[in-house]
Amino acid sequence: MRNIFIIARRDLRAQFNSPVAYVVIGGTMLLLGILFFLIPHMAVQGVAVGGFWEIDRATMDEMFTCLPPLMSLFVIPAVTMKSLAAEKGSGTLELLITMPVRDSEVILGKYVASCAVAFILLALTLLYPFAMFKWPWHLGALDWGPVWSGYLGCVFFTLAAVGVGMMLSSLTESDVIAFFMTSATLVGLYVIGLLAGSLHWGVLGDAMQFVSFSTRYQSFTRGLIDTRALVYFTSVTILCLLVSFRSLESRKWS
């Protein structure tokens, strides 16, 4: 347990010692603001409506719609590419693993650190609803229920997505490859649900919706806490961590 904490703390420091974490978090916040206020987006039903000002309702819906794709595209790939791929590439993993730590502690420590960066971003996005509806502005009476459930959805989405990123990071020695593989996989997992929702494809569509992160996540934005989704995200997390662990262990046998 202690080793997990020590490794996570070191990794977290390393993330914030390099400009990557700042650029990614700052960039995402900026993009989120632009998307939220200015750009008309596709609502759930596929009908284009305006940005926040055109909708004319006190809702954070749009932020929760934009957050997971942005995290899939930049944040999580950037955070997880360092965790194992870069360490394997530079050889520092050898020194870390030959300390008296278990392989599982290395994986969990790095997982915790990567999740922490993503959670810091999530915590920062809380500034939006607070600034708009509590202080200094009061743009209307916001229903906080869907906001909290939306955050719960984001947290579980993050846990699973970071898991996927860790897994892919453990499979390669190049951080660039890890970044693009993670980005493509996460965006893919997100998009197939939206695709299947709008093109009625029968069984294939059902299967795509079943594995997609977006269908699982959407109920949270509407204020629904879907236990099936919680179980799904948790299962993906565990599976990915197990694969990462095995992949790290496989160095012994190759």
Added chain:
Amino acid sequence: MPNDVMISASDLTKAFGSFRALDKINFEVKRGEIVGFLGPNGAGKSTTMRILTCFISPTSGSARVNGHDVFDEPLQVRESLGYLPQRAPLYLEMSVLEYLRFAADLRHLDDDAFRKRAKSVVEVCGLAQVLGKEIRHLSHGYRQRVGLGQALIHDPPILILDEPTSDLDPNEKAEFLDYLKQIGRERTVLLSTHNLAEVEASCARAIIVSRGRIVADGPLDEIRAKSGRVRYVVSIQESVGTGAYRGRGAPPKKSEVEEALSKLDGVKKVGELPTDDRAHMVELISEQDVDLRPEVFKLVVDKGWVMLELHRDSQTLEGVFRNLTIGDERRNRTLTASGQAQGEDDEDDEDAAEDEDEEDEAPAGRPKSATGPVDAKVAKEEAS
């Protein structure tokens, strides 16, 4: 006492696909020993060290470190050793102090113990000036020192160092070797290198590996003697010098000297060494158990020549090393030669010479006369 064996490997084998990086290696290292682990690049040194540190697992065979099996008790094994991998891969964005702290945390040292150990590590590794610097700004020599520092931070009974001196300058190397002798008194050190002078300076025992097998293991003197041959260097005056004693008759020609010496009993080979025009310098190779010096002296007196020098030395470690591992290098070159056809005449010539020389297996072969003694000389100078 079995407890005195700190590292033991039995039938250790590691295969990467069809390539056998290690082939049934057996050795033991006792408490307080500093052992040089020698071999050409790719001979299996790092693989062995990675198995001993539980980074990879052997394909078959077993190894024990400090009484713990590397397969069943990896954590206990790692706790009892300090390891410096090749080229000291450190976290570049950390400062030296942060890094030492991190290593100490993972080794569960508390604050007091860390302060005490850090003080001695900083002193020994010479890190006082760079403690606050980020590792990315340090030279390779300093990085290696930091790597050594983290290996020593928990005062381990066993040190495994993979080419620890490869990036150090000559001063640092000398200091490091001194230091190694100092810490080696109560610790067990396994140190890999391909610099033979280093082994001669710091280790009492060497293990030589080649192509995944141990080809020699024992005290340095024994290994030197392993070739079973002794080398004599004789130097005869060539032109009438200015000294009082000028010998009898005309100074001899080179061929005369070589011919006369090669007729002595027990001489296996006579070779010419480079000198100036005042003397002929000749090397003789003979069997271990005959002493040729009286014979050589008598011959020179009988002929009325002037002897300027006569000395005997056993083969240097470098020579033995070349004999034992030269097959590796030859294999490398054969591949290149077939790939690149002619082009590299020099190398091909050298190749051919080695082929003639080395047809019989290891100890019977000998270094090429053109370069062997020169190398040996260099090695001797470096060692002294």
